[in-house]
Amino acid sequence: MERKFFDALIKAMEYIDDGIHIIDASGKIVYYNHAAKKLDEIDVDKAIGRHILEVYPSLSFETSTLLQVIRTFKPMYDVEQNFTNYKGDKISTVNTSLPIMYNNKVVAAVEISKNITTVKELTEKIVKLQSELYVNQNKSSSQSLAEGNSSSNNNLDIKNKNSAYYTFLDVIGHSREMQKIKALGLRASESDSPVLISGATGTGKELLVQSIHNSSKRKNHAFIAQNCAALPNNLLESILFGTVKGSFTGAENRAGLFELADGGTLFLDEVNSMPLELQAKLLRVIQDGRLRRVGASTTIDIDVRIISAINVPLDKVLELGQLRNDLFYRLSVISFEIPSLKERVQDIPLLVEFFIKKYNEKCNKFFSNISNEVLKIFLDYYWPGNVRELEHTIESVISLYDGDVIREEHLPFQFKHVQNSKRDIDVDSNIIQPLDVSLQNYEKEIISSALEKVDNNVSKAAKLLNVPRQTLQYKIKKLDIL
Numbered sequence: 001m002e003r004k005f006f007d008a009l010i011k012a013m014e015y016i017d018d019g020i021h022i023i024d025a026s027g028k029i030v031y032y033n034h035a036a037k038k039l040d041e042i043d044v045d046k047a048i049g050r051h052i053l054e055v056y057p058s059l060s061f062e063t064s065t066l067l068q069v070i071r072t073f074k075p076m077y078d079v080e081q082n083f084t085n086y087k088g089d090k091i092s093t094v095n096t097s098l099p100i101m102y103n104n105k106v107v108a109a110v111e112i113s114k115n116i117t118t119v120k121e122l123t124e125k126i127v128k129l130q131s132e133l134y135v136n137q138n139k140s141s142s143q144s145l146a147e148g149n150s151s152s153n154n155n156l157d158i159k160n161k162n163s164a165y166y167t168f169l170d171v172i173g174h175s176r177e178m179q180k181i182k183a184l185g186l187r188a189s190e191s192d193s194p195v196l197i198s199g200a201t202g203t204g205k206e207l208l209v210q211s212i213h214n215s216s217k218r219k220n221h222a223f224i225a226q227n228c229a230a231l232p233n234n235l236l237e238s239i240l241f242g243t244v245k246g247s248f249t250g251a252e253n254r255a256g257l258f259e260l261a262d263g264g265t266l267f268l269d270e271v272n273s274m275p276l277e278l279q280a281k282l283l284r285v286i287q288d289g290r291l292r293r294v295g296a297s298t299t300i301d302i303d304v305r306i307i308s309a310i311n312v313p314l315d316k317v318l319e320l321g322q323l324r325n326d327l328f329y330r331l332s333v334i335s336f337e338i339p340s341l342k343e344r345v346q347d348i349p350l351l352v353e354f355f356i357k358k359y360n361e362k363c364n365k366f367f368s369n370i371s372n373e374v375l376k377i378f379l380d381y382y383w384p385g386n387v388r389e390l391e392h393t394i395e396s397v398i399s400l401y402d403g404d405v406i407r408e409e410h411l412p413f414q415f416k417h418v419q420n421s422k423r424d425i426d427v428d429s430n431i432i433q434p435l436d437v438s439l440q441n442y443e444k445e446i447i448s449s450a451l452e453k454v455d456n457n458v459s460k461a462a463k464l465l466n467v468p469r470q471t472l473q474y475k476i477k478k479l480d481i482l
Contacts, residue, residue: 019093019113023066025106027051039091039115058084065097069109073099080116080234092117094234116234164210164223164265171204171211172354173347176471177339181208188334189215194286195307196331198314199338202388205309206269208338213265218305221264224257229273237278241285242293258291261304271308271331272322283327306331313337341383341390346443348378351387355394356406365398370406377408377418379442444479447472451481 013020019036023029032047047055052066061067063083065076076097084090093113100108171182188195189212199205206225213223228236242256257266268274274282285291286306290299308331310317317323323331341348356367370378383389397410408415447465454460458476462469475481 019111019115021052021066021111021113022100022108023052023070024108025070027053027067027070029055030108036113039093039113056083065095066109066111069097069099069111070106073101073106075099081113090117091115116232163225164213164219166207166210167214168211170207172351173344174350175344175347176474177344178347181336181338184334184336185212186215188212188336191334192216192305193333194305194331195334195336196314196328197307197309197336197338198312198317199309199336200340200386201311202386203338203340204387205338206267208336209265209267209307209309212307213267213305216265216305218264222261223265223267224261225267225269226257227269229270233275233278236274237281238294241281241291244293244295254293256291256293258285258302258304259300262302263304265305265307268306268308270311272310272312272317272320276324279324279327283324283330286330341386342381345379348390349375351390352378352394355391356398359395359398363398365402366404367398367406368404371408373408374406374411376442377411377415381415381418440479443475444481447475447479448481451476 013031013033016033017035019039020031020033021029021036022031028049028051029047030049032042032044037044037047042055052064053059053061056064059067059081061071063081065079065081069076076095079095079097080092081095082090082092092115094116095111095113097109097111099106100110168182168186171178171185173179173182185208195209195212197205197208209225210223213219226236226239231239238254238256240256240258242259243252243254245253268282285302288299289303290301292299310323312320312322314332314335314337318325318328352370356369359365360367378390385392393412393415394406396412397406401410403410447461450461450464451458454464458472459469462472465472
């Protein structure tokens with residue numbers, strides 16, 4: 001029975017996409033699956049029974065992860081290994097190596113290898129392209145400065161120099177939440193302390209980040225953004241910290257994003273997706289103001305302001321284990337939490353007006369407003385894509401239709417099932433009111449209805465409406481309800 005189970009296990013391993021090696025305690029290869037054969041281009045018959053260093057002469061007792069496991073009795077997880085096969089091809093793998101114990105002795109070791117050679121090659125190409133991109137941007141800006149007169153120099157658009165386009169004028173919203181965020185953002189721009197911004201997708205995190213940079217003393221220096229979720233771990237490390245020639249297959253001396261952002265701002269989006277081991281290296285760079293390129297033995301001094309963003313609430317990121325505690329506290333010296341659009345519906349009319357104007361100009365159209373039915377739908381809709389979804393909705397309508405008012409029949413499919421029958425407001429759809437007036441009337445009706453249900457008890461009404469009591473008191477006074 002045991003023999004049948006073992007044979008079935010061996011057969012199953014032949015169908016695994018990753019390479020699997022097993023060596024005995026003396027270092028001789030006892031198993032070698034099909035994926036490993038394809039990776040190393042060595043026939044199984046020529047590998048079985050031979051010492052691992054005989055088959056892989058570019059490795060040593062110190063660099064072979066399998067032999068290290070045999071020697072130390074300790075497992076190794078996700079360790080990068082670089083070697084040259086017998087054809088002279090340079091191979092890079094990420095290995096998980098485990099000792100096999102019997103009677104407190106290591107009798108064998110098994111290793112699972114994932115080929116990352118192509119990823120390594122892409123790393124070098126991307127780092128090279130990014131370096132050239134930022135160098136060319138700086139050259140272009142310098143040339144503009146040299147060719148312009150003193151007047152044009154004073155009016156030089158900083159977006160040509162640092163790729164940060166937005167300022168606080170582009171942060172649309174007059175809700176109390178957004179006014180507070182803009183005020184704090186301006187204060188944050190006066191400091192060099194790290195900033196951590198949380199918010200769901202589409203809430204405008206990078207817009208706020210760029211605004212902080214463009215109001216800071218670093219505004220005439222580089223602004224570089226990198227999404228940490230968009231790249232594999234090894235590629236991200238090389239892009240952030242740079243590489244030295246020979247550190248891996250095809251590697252050259254390349255500056256990473258930290259060096260390219262020297263004197264300016266580095267924005268790390270979705271930093272909570274960064275692997276924990278890389279987070280430790282990031283923490284060291286932030287604390288010391290020095291970095292070591294991948295494969296280097298010396299350090300480089302840098303002066304970079306770090307602004308980062310996460311797509312989960314601030315109070316949840318540590319609970320979920322997505323950020324190291326020490327890194328979280330280092331990144332969140334200043335922190336903001338951008339509310340979802342559903343949490344600041346009073347900004348919808350202002351945003352709609354802004355996007356209508358933007359896409360009228362882009363599409364040569366003449367829309368002036370939205371109907372009251374559409375306003376009610378927008379106020380009732382959940383907005384999972386937040387401000388970005390609202391913008392795309394307005395863009396879609398203006399691109400596809402002509403007219404002066406956006407009506408219900410113009411809206412995309414996701415709005416077709418929004419329930420408006422529960423609304424208590426009877427609005428004549430033929431009367432088009434200004435958006436802020438419509439919203440104010442609607443808000444007044446909702447608050448009055450809630451107060452009526454709880455006999456004008458403000459605390460109970462606040463709980464019913466799920467808003468702070470102070471906020472409700474402010475609105476009652478502003479709308480002259482009681």
